[in-house]
Structure formats: structure tokens, C-alpha cells
Amino acid sequence: MEKIQRMHVVILAIVICSSIPISSAAKKPVGVARKEDIPYIKCQVCEILAKELFQQVEKKQAQISPKRISEFQIIEISENVCMLKKQEADWILKIDIVENGDKLELVEQDSEGQCGTECKTIERACQDIMGYSDTDVAEYVYKAKPKLDQLAKFLCKDLTKVCNKPPPPVPKDRTPGEPFVAKSAKEAEMEKILKSMEGMPGAPNMKMYSRDDLMNMNLGDEDADEDDDDDEETNFPSKIGKVLREKERKTVDWKQSITKGVQDAGHALKRHAQKTSNRIRQWWRKTKAAYSKKKSQSSKQEL
Numbered sequence: 001m002e003k004i005q006r007m008h009v010v011i012l013a014i015v016i017c018s019s020i021p022i023s024s025a026a027k028k029p030v031g032v033a034r035k036e037d038i039p040y041i042k043c044q045v046c047e048i049l050a051k052e053l054f055q056q057v058e059k060k061q062a063q064i065s066p067k068r069i070s071e072f073q074i075i076e077i078s079e080n081v082c083m084l085k086k087q088e089a090d091w092i093l094k095i096d097i098v099e100n101g102d103k104l105e106l107v108e109q110d111s112e113g114q115c116g117t118e119c120k121t122i123e124r125a126c127q128d129i130m131g132y133s134d135t136d137v138a139e140y141v142y143k144a145k146p147k148l149d150q151l152a153k154f155l156c157k158d159l160t161k162v163c164n165k166p167p168p169p170v171p172k173d174r175t176p177g178e179p180f181v182a183k184s185a186k187e188a189e190m191e192k193i194l195k196s197m198e199g200m201p202g203a204p205n206m207k208m209y210s211r212d213d214l215m216n217m218n219l220g221d222e223d224a225d226e227d228d229d230d231d232e233e234t235n236f237p238s239k240i241g242k243v244l245r246e247k248e249r250k251t252v253d254w255k256q257s258i259t260k261g262v263q264d265a266g267h268a269l270k271r272h273a274q275k276t277s278n279r280i281r282q283w284w285r286k287t288k289a290a291y292s293k294k295k296s297q298s299s300k301q302e303l
Contacts, residue, residue: 082126
């Protein structure tokens with residue numbers, strides 16, 4: 001375990017040292033979803049979401065072929081596709097919300113962008129669409145094996161009904177959103193590495209530090225003799241780990257951590273209850289249908 005954690009610290013050191021140049025020290029703004037924009041983009045988000053679900057299921061199937069993709073694997077994709085901290089939701093980072101008269105249009109970019117207000121708004125719209133229907137969508141994909149247009153119709157018109165009527169016009173006094181700012185290829189790659197490491201031992205608290213964080217870190221004694229370079233390189237992972245632990249202890253408010261933990265636990269419990277309820281309803285529908293069929297056959301035999 002200790003070796004694994006040490007390896008993660010080394011990887012984190014590589015991430016930090018390979019990250020954004022320290023010379024441009026601008027703290028990234030924290031994006032907050034604009035809920036009032038969701039009605040104008042909800043149908044478009046649903047159509048892109050259907051495309052992503054279809055393509056990601058196909059990609060997963062190609063990876064495990066000739067074995068057939070399981071319903072559980074499809075459920076996992078549908079659960080993660082609207083969560084920015086998961087790789088399945090990376091598509092959200094490529095979408096720009098563009099004002100076009102009295103409409104908002106979603107325009108796909110060639111590269112991922114910095115996640116600000118628009119990114120969070122699309123994530124929230126996606127989550128509103130999926131709600132607690134991810135298991136229903138997964139079951140449909142697994143059993144019906146639909147084409148893209150069939151999946152889009154099922155998700156956006158039959159199940160959620162978000163595309164059954166055109167969106168309302170955008171108010172003239174709406175404040176325009178922020179411009180799309182592309183990430184560097186290096187930054188996008190580093191974030192993908194961190195996402196892929198989520199859940200690994202020793203990795204849950206790993207993150208990409210901002211430029212200001214990097215500038216403020218004291219990674220060693222600048223006045224140290226050059227003869228000590230080898231020792232510094234040997235102890236570099238442990239020094240990085242110590243710096244990060246000290247920084248985290250200073251910046252994390254324990255009260256906020258407890259409150260967030262309770263909120264996350266409540267949300268997870270509610271989500272689990274809804275999924276369990278959905279599965280029970282599905283089981284009951286199937287049982288009821290089987291019983292009715294059996295009763296009908298029995299009545300025919302009596303006649």
C-alpha cells in the first residue's frame with residue numbers, strides 16, 4: 001500500500017511539473033449553472049446526450065467484442081455521462097453556448113474548453129433530462145439495440161418529452177455567456193489522467209492545482225547547495241506529498257467538509273432509493289403482465 005501511495009505522489013508531481021506555465025498566474029473562475037438558461041437548450045442537450053450514449057455504448061462494445069456488452073456496463077455509462085468528474089461526460093467540455101437572435105445554440109468545438117458557467121449549465125440540463133431514468137434508458141438500449149434516431153426519439157420525446165415542443169424565445173435583456181476558452185492539449189491530457197485514476201488507492205484527493213497554487217508552493221530551499229541536488233531529487237515525492245498535505249489542511253474547512261459529506265450522502269441515498277423503486281416497478285410490471293397472460297391462457301383452456 002505504501003509503495004502504491006508513493007507512486008501516486010510521484011505521478012502527481014509529474015502532473016504539477018508538467019502543468020500550465022507558472023508565468024501566467026490567473027486563477028480559474030468557479031462556474032455556477034445558470035438554471036434560467038436550461039429551458040432554451042434542454043432539447044439540444046438531449047439530442048447530443050442521445051448521440052453520446054449511442055457512440056459510447058458502441059465504443060464499449062467494440063472494445064469487448066465478440067462478448068456482448070452487459071446491461072450493467074450500459075447503466076454505468078448512462079449514470080456517468082452527465083457527471084463532469086467522469087470521463088463519460090468529457091463531451092460537455094467541447095460544447096459552447098452561442099447566442100443567435102432569440103435562440104441559444106449549442107456549438108461543438110474541436111477541443112475541450114475551460115469549464116465555467118456554460119459548462120455547468122449544460123451539465124445541469126443533462127442531469128435534469130436523465131434524472132432517475134438512467135436505468136430505463138440502459139434497459140431500452142440493452143434490449144432494443146436501437147439506432148441513433150430511435151434512441152433520440154425514445155429519450156427526448158417518449159421518455160422525457162423535452163423535445164415535444166419548441167423552446168421559448170430568449171429574453172432580449174439576457175446577459176450573454178462567457179466566451180469559449182480552449183484548454184491546452186497538455187492540460188486536457190493531465191485532467192484525463194486524474195479522472196482515470198479516480199478510485200485508485202491513495203488517489204481520491206489528487207487534483208490539478210491552479211497557477212496561483214503552484215506559485216505559492218514552497219518546493220524546496222532555494223539557497224541549498226548544488227551538492228544536495230541528488231538528495232533533493234530522491235526526496236522530491238515525499239516533499240511534494242508533505243507540501244500538498246499541509247496545504248490541504250490549511251485550506252479545507254472541516255465544517256464545510258462535514259456539511260458537503262452529509263449532502264452528498266443524502267443525494268446518493270435518494271438516488272439509490274429512486275433506482276430501487278424504478279427496478280421494483282419494472283419487476284412488478286413484468287410479473288403482472290406474465291400473470292395476466294397466464295390467466296388469459298387458463299380462461300381459453302376452460303372454454
